[in-house]
Amino acid sequence: MTTKRVALATCSDLPALDRDDKPLVPALAQRGVTAEAVVWDDPAVDWASYDLVVVRSTWDYAPRHDEFLAWAETVPHLANPADVLRWNTDKRYLHTLEEADVPVIPTVWLDPARHFSKRAVHTRMPAFGDFVVKPVVSAGAKDTGRYIPISAQSRSMAITHTMELLDSGRWVMIQPYVTSVDSAGETCLTFVDGVFQHAARKNALLTGPSQPTKGLGLYLAETMSAVAPTPEQLDVAQRALDVAGEALGLDRPLLYARVDLVAGEEGPLVIELELTEPNMWMRYSGSNPTLERFADAIAARA
Ligand SMILES: Nc1ncnc2c1ncn2[C@@H]1O[C@H](COP(=O)(O)OP(=O)(O)O)[C@@H](O)[C@H]1O
Ligand SMILES: [Mg+2]
Incomplete structure (x- = not known):
């Protein structure tokens, strides 16, 4: 052989x-x-x-x-496979999850083809609470900015940022800044062959009202630690993957997946589904059983 x-x-x-x-x-x-x-x-x-x-x-x-x-x-x-990558590298999949009753961060979607004026962009930004502007295609928090609505300067920076993204033909997402991220971070749940493996906690990445992060290398520095997910987090993550599987018409579980959750006021919310190139944070799975399962799963499919 x-x-x-x-x-x-x-x-x-x-x-x-x-x-x-x-x-x-x-x-x-x-x-x-x-x-x-x-x-x-x-x-x-x-x-x-x-x-x-x-x-x-x-x-x-x-x-x-x-x-x-x-x-x-x-x-x-x-x-x-490629169709999974195509679906997952554009965060509009979050809308598909939302339509299937998976809790996601509430999002305003801006289509570049609609040629929004500055004023129209302005009216789509929240009046209260920090908010985030990011493109639907992005990785490592690139081109992602956090702003405060009550500061005229920050709001104006947010509008400029949004207009720049739209002018370059990119769809834009506006979301409330989920403040629990500052204290509790994000919880990243890793799956191999559809089976939950382990979870890791990621610190907040956006430090304050700021200009979008550009040119800082491949991604912002992430600080991780091991964490045990709650049954509710596991349930939301599993449902998100089930909906993805249905939307994509998959007949078998994905080789690998990561679901990133934040804590909303009423429970976990999906911030991102990583089916493309997730760092799986395998070294945060204790003696690294995830590595063994992942190697088994790759070997079985090779
Ligand atoms: N609505 C939000 N509330 C709080 N933090 C956010 C929000 N959106 C993005 N962030 C921060 O920005 C980072 C990058 O955003 P994310 O949606 O995960 O895109 P990607 O990882 O693909 O760049 C997150 O890890 C998080 O720290
Ligand atoms: Mg992310």
């Missing part, structure tokens, strides 16, 4: 993979699978030569969204 080959897709800034994914290589070797870190936009790669390609740390895709999806379409054995 020939040895199975798996590519772990990464970006050129992290050619040797993120620290969290590196242990996958020896874990897969123990299972008789040869795994290699491969840069997704390296033109020399023959993707068809791999039994399975697993997207891991392709964290530079957001400004090259179309190119990234076009690449995904060309990879014969991709997990998660």
